[in-house]
Amino acid sequence: MNFDMNHNIAIQLRGVSKKYILHHEKPTLVENIIKSKQNEQFWALKNIDLTVRKGDRVGIIGKNGSGKTTLLEILARITVPTRGKVTTSGKIVSLIELEAGFHPELTGEENIYLNGLLVGMTKRELNKKLKKIIAFADIGSFIDAPFYTYSEGMKLRLGFSIVVHTNPEIILLDENFSVGDKEFSTKSYNKIQEFIEEGKTIIMVSHRMDIIKEKCNKVIWLDKGKIKKIGKIGIVGEYLKS
Amino acid sequence: MLAKSRQFIDLLIGMTEKELKARYKNTLFGFLWIVLNPILQMIIIGLIFSFFIKIDNYFLFLFSGLLPWQFISLSLSKATPSIVFERALLQKAKFPIETIPISIILANFINMIVSFVLFFLVLLVVGKFSIWGVLITITVLIWLLVFTIGLSLLTSCLQVKYRDVNFFVQTVLILWFYATPVLYNLSLIPKALFPIFSLNPLTSIFEILHQSLLQQGSLDIQILIINFAISLFVIFIGIFLFKREYKYFVDWL
Numbered sequence: 001m002n003f004d005m006n007h008n009i010a011i012q013l014r015g016v017s018k019k020y021i022l023h024h025e026k027p028t029l030v031e032n033i034i035k036s037k038q039n040e041q042f043w044a045l046k047n048i049d050l051t052v053r054k055g056d057r058v059g060i061i062g063k064n065g066s067g068k069t070t071l072l073e074i075l076a077r078i079t080v081p082t083r084g085k086v087t088t089s090g091k092i093v094s095l096i097e098l099e100a101g102f103h104p105e106l107t108g109e110e111n112i113y114l115n116g117l118l119v120g121m122t123k124r125e126l127n128k129k130l131k132k133i134i135a136f137a138d139i140g141s142f143i144d145a146p147f148y149t150y151s152e153g154m155k156l157r158l159g160f161s162i163v164v165h166t167n168p169e170i171i172l173l174d175e176n177f178s179v180g181d182k183e184f185s186t187k188s189y190n191k192i193q194e195f196i197e198e199g200k201t202i203i204m205v206s207h208r209m210d211i212i213k214e215k216c217n218k219v220i221w222l223d224k225g226k227i228k229k230i231g232k233i234g235i236v237g238e239y240l241k242s
Numbered sequence: 243m244l245a246k247s248r249q250f251i252d253l254l255i256g257m258t259e260k261e262l263k264a265r266y267k268n269t270l271f272g273f274l275w276i277v278l279n280p281i282l283q284m285i286i287i288g289l290i291f292s293f294f295i296k297i298d299n300y301f302l303f304l305f306s307g308l309l310p311w312q313f314i315s316l317s318l319s320k321a322t323p324s325i326v327f328e329r330a331l332l333q334k335a336k337f338p339i340e341t342i343p344i345s346i347i348l349a350n351f352i353n354m355i356v357s358f359v360l361f362f363l364v365l366l367v368v369g370k371f372s373i374w375g376v377l378i379t380i381t382v383l384i385w386l387l388v389f390t391i392g393l394s395l396l397t398s399c400l401q402v403k404y405r406d407v408n409f410f411v412q413t414v415l416i417l418w419f420y421a422t423p424v425l426y427n428l429s430l431i432p433k434a435l436f437p438i439f440s441l442n443p444l445t446s447i448f449e450i451l452h453q454s455l456l457q458q459g460s461l462d463i464q465i466l467i468i469n470f471a472i473s474l475f476v477i478f479i480g481i482f483l484f485k486r487e488y489k490y491f492v493d494w495l
Contacts, residue, residue, distance in 0.1 A: 020493060028404055028405065028406040029400065029404035029406050029407055029410065030406060073333075073492065076335070076336065077336040078332065078333060078334075078335070078336055078492050079489070079490070079492045079493055080489045080490070093335075094334070094335065096333065096334065097330050097331075097333050097334035098334075099330075100330035100331050100333065100334040101330075101331050101334055101335075103260055103264050105263070105264045105267045106260065106263060106264060106267070110260075110263065113256055114256055114257070114260050117249075117252055117253040117256040117257075118253065118331065118334070118335055118337050119334070119335045119337070120249065120335065120336075120337065121249075122245070122248055122249050122252050123252040123255075123256070146267075
């Protein structure tokens, strides 16, 4: 962590750019050896400067392909920027791919351990939180049944329950977050509200402006990989008019 | 730092456990299959090749090579596409990605060790058991383990970028089987071919195993040194490439 970083700052991006190489088809090793062909490049993000304070709720808006998901992936440390510097303070958790990291043949409980370890918990931590995770997921006696018997809603609930019990300080939400049945979305939004009240930092990508307006205090409008506007919630109105 | 390595070890153990549990759940005989496979292979290959290849205790000889061969071939064919296969996982969270291929290899290694324990019981019955043999076997199996991890890091890493690597690995495995002293031993090979065998690190590994288990391997010190050097080189390249590339895996999936 940076020493000159203000302790009120959760995330800081300086000149962050991300370049992708476009492959129309996946390259093969043989092709690569035989001919060296020039690949097309594509800058998904260009020179992003951003400071997020602790407790901020930031909404990222913009058209498809404007770089929202790339920005989220960089913040989650799933991918690294081509240029620039990312500094974060506090445990980050992303509520994307909630159903990933489960094995269909294992029971719910076995899967809690597997999934919990993958999102950064230790075995000891999981032993302590196991009961809470099961209770929150509300999957009843299915906890001892193999995962392939679970309904979609149950899978999501379990994935969500594990992630929120990692005790995150920064929460990243994807636009597909609101999937799942009604009961699950109510429950998950209540939990997000709880996080907000606890003063945690939240970054969300969404096409649903009503949610952005309701939950966020800061908006970033991305356009073609650049920040077009950044500021108060009023930007949503400008975006909708554009 | 300490917390981080604790987390890494927990994760690696958890993933290996998953590999083992997932494999044996819902199979009637569970573990039996993993021993049955080399036994059946031993019987079939033994029946045919014993006409051409004259080696004492040919069936036991075959078994001592088929067990480690099964380990490396299963490990490579499953570990190579493993990172591509787990793409959703990579998009979910930041975690040490190398645990994906390594856990597969560790699970196979544990299977192999259990098979070897049964093999030692057989050796005890036929009067070929020695404690030195066990110690040398363990040492060589660790060499085999680390070499397999290094090679799998390399192939799984390349597979992310170049999707034909897995086909390449499958083909090489078939050829590699015949180029490794599993069906035969080095004493049946003309010395002129030794340079080729010195390029294959499995040569010494398998010949030392034949020696330590059945006292019938023929070891060539020159081959051993080159084999060992090549193993170290492969392990180094695997770790180096993986460390350099893992950050960009998500961009390729």
